[in-house]
Amino acid sequence: MSVIIFEIFRYDPEKDEEPYYKKYAVDCTQTTSIASVLRKIKDRADGSLTFRKGCGSAICGTCALKVNGRAVLACKTKISDLVEDMHEAEQERIEIRIEPLDNSDVIKDLVIDEKPFWEKLKKVMPWLNTNITEQDEEQLMSQEEVDAINHAQDCIHCHACNSGCDTLAEDDGFLGPEMLTKVYRFVKDPRDNSTFTRLEIAEKGNMTNCVRSYSCIDACPKDISPADKIAELHEIAYDYGLKDTRAARHAKHFVDSLKKTGKLDEKMMPVKTLGLGVVGFIPDTIRIATKGKMPPLFNRKIKGHKEVWDLVEIAHDKKEAKKER
Numbered sequence: 001m002s003v004i005i006f007e008i009f010r011y012d013p014e015k016d017e018e019p020y021y022k023k024y025a026v027d028c029t030q031t032t033s034i035a036s037v038l039r040k041i042k043d044r045a046d047g048s049l050t051f052r053k054g055c056g057s058a059i060c061g062t063c064a065l066k067v068n069g070r071a072v073l074a075c076k077t078k079i080s081d082l083v084e085d086m087h088e089a090e091q092e093r094i095e096i097r098i099e100p101l102d103n104s105d106v107i108k109d110l111v112i113d114e115k116p117f118w119e120k121l122k123k124v125m126p127w128l129n130t131n132i133t134e135q136d137e138e139q140l141m142s143q144e145e146v147d148a149i150n151h152a153q154d155c156i157h158c159h160a161c162n163s164g165c166d167t168l169a170e171d172d173g174f175l176g177p178e179m180l181t182k183v184y185r186f187v188k189d190p191r192d193n194s195t196f197t198r199l200e201i202a203e204k205g206n207m208t209n210c211v212r213s214y215s216c217i218d219a220c221p222k223d224i225s226p227a228d229k230i231a232e233l234h235e236i237a238y239d240y241g242l243k244d245t246r247a248a249r250h251a252k253h254f255v256d257s258l259k260k261t262g263k264l265d266e267k268m269m270p271v272k273t274l275g276l277g278v279v280g281f282i283p284d285t286i287r288i289a290t291k292g293k294m295p296p297l298f299n300r301k302i303k304g305h306k307e308v309w310d311l312v313e314i315a316h317d318k319k320e321a322k323k324e325r
């Protein structure tokens with residue numbers, strides 16, 4: 001047993017003008033979970049500390065929060081995941097910081113407002129739309145079809161993936177990794193008859209704006225890899241004929257630039273992707289220019305351009321071959 005110091009985010013909008021951090025010393029072993037630490041503090045030191053916890057078994061998704069800057073499930077994260085050696089923790093007075101998830105409003109302390117997530121969830125129709133009736137025969141799925149959705153349907157809606165998402169931080173209209181994973185789950189289900197509508201919803205939910213920071217992959221306690229699901233949704237949307245969309249135009253410009261010069265023509269990306277919509281970004285462009293961050297005006301052909309394009313073609317052929325298998 002060692003004493004570890006926990007620095008915890010506190011904020012009660014009814015009393016506090018600003019959030020602050022409060023320190024608590026808690027007896028821990030290697031196997032003490034963060035959820036148990038919070039329970040101990042609430043029971044023995046400070047009954048006003050507010051947090052969410054349900055199943056205690058990484059199933060219900062209610063206990064996600066940030067520990068030392070990373071989104072985790074409090075019930076699944078043990079002290080041994082954070083501190084290698086308890087003895088060292090005691091000697092060096094290691095501190096562990098606990099905060100609410102990012103990209104959300106705080107209701108109190110570690111409790112975030114989940115309403116915006118549930119509103120977005122309704123938009124993506126999280127149910128099967130099918131013509132199959134009770135009178136029809138049992139609809140058997142192949143193992144491959146089951147495998148394709150199995151992983152995505154493990155999502156427990158903990159919102160951890162949304163926390164580190166750079167796009168959600170800037171764009172309220174972005175559905176986010178959690179909801180796009182839900183879209184993927186039904187798009188890949190052969191019994192569902194609303195694939196096209198779902199892909200349109202994803203497109204209207206700004207799926208193109210995903211910047212692939214991959215923080216959602218890091219955060220997901222169920223190893224679902226939401227960013228990969230979003231990338232696959234782009235491809236499926238294209239195959240379904242959604243070609244005059246932001247996602248498709250974005251991908252097309254990417255490929256066209258590589259073919260022409262061997263590198264991405266960054267400055268033309270907003271124009272090619274957004275068309276006239278780019279006008280709304282003029283203030284941002286001016287801001288970028290004044291900070292000296294403008295990409296080069298001319299996109300010159302790079303040395304090794306042919307090799308780059310050969311690699312693109314090899315990757316494309318491999319992907320096509322995989323689809324046919």
Ligand code: SF4
Pocket residue numbers: 154155156157158159160161162177178181219220221222223224226
């Ligand atoms: S995809 Fe993973 S991190 Fe995101 S809500 Fe689902 S379980 Fe949580």
Ligand code: FES
Pocket residue numbers: 053054055056057058059060061062063064073074075076
């Ligand atoms: S309490 Fe249910 S997932 Fe942590």
